[in-house]
Amino acid sequence: MPLVISKPLLEHARANHYAVGAFNATNLETVQAIIEAAEAEAAPVIIQISEGAMRYGGLRYLAAIVRAGAADATVPVVLHLDHGSGFEVNMRCLQAGFTSLMYDGSAKPFEENVATTALIVRAAHACGIPVEAELGQVFRVGDAVTAADIQQALTDPDKAAEFVRLTGCDSLAVAVGSVHGMRSQEAQLDQERIRQCALKAGVPLVLHGSSGVPDDAIRAAIENGICKVNVSTAIGAAFCSRLRGQCAESTQEHDIRKLLGPAREEAKERVRQKLRLFGSSGKAGAALDACRTMCSS
């Protein structure tokens, strides 16, 4: 089926206490792994492309691969921009047929983040495309920050409410204790902050940096208002670990498919585990009905 927009999926997830998995893709194999996993779990799914992935795989190549995969799928698939750094990249993705955008102005002063987000929201909404924004900062492993810096950058629920009111964004990425790029599940989430942000902001919330969060904390966060969970590191780790194994086992292999195929399978299994953890398995049909209702009204 054609790509679907993210808003009705996230609203359906919010109303039914689960989260839609949003997985980063960088090449053909990762797109296939994500869509095959979503099909196997009958789950709605978001495939997201970062600017780094665009530099590697090409914006139009990756968009075309996702669109082709979605066309053959029976589950709803969204093509989303992850961490768009400005107005221009958002407009390029809008033109390329993305069905969900993101502007991350979280490192900017509040007023500047509001102004750029509002501008992108206005342009995207004119084309019927929803926008995720970010308030509070989710740091990355390797950033020179202290525990106090992380605490200081957590999203303030009242500011979140003001931000959503001023920008009209459709969903909000919040800083609630996770860190991008963590390989071990040790991050502590501020569950009460998630609850307050959900209550006050009134839009679906997005959790970034989920690979470093324990499963129980993810489940609680979804119960408290997280409706989209981003996963990048865990998928890359599964793919690369199997690829390393294949290369070590078959040092003379020169058939690319024999090395990448098993890595794709490993990534697919990891995506399936995540979809089950997020409670989205089996939700594809109802989520698609929600899309059709919203898109025809």
Ligand SMILES: [Zn+2]
């Ligand atoms: Zn992120």
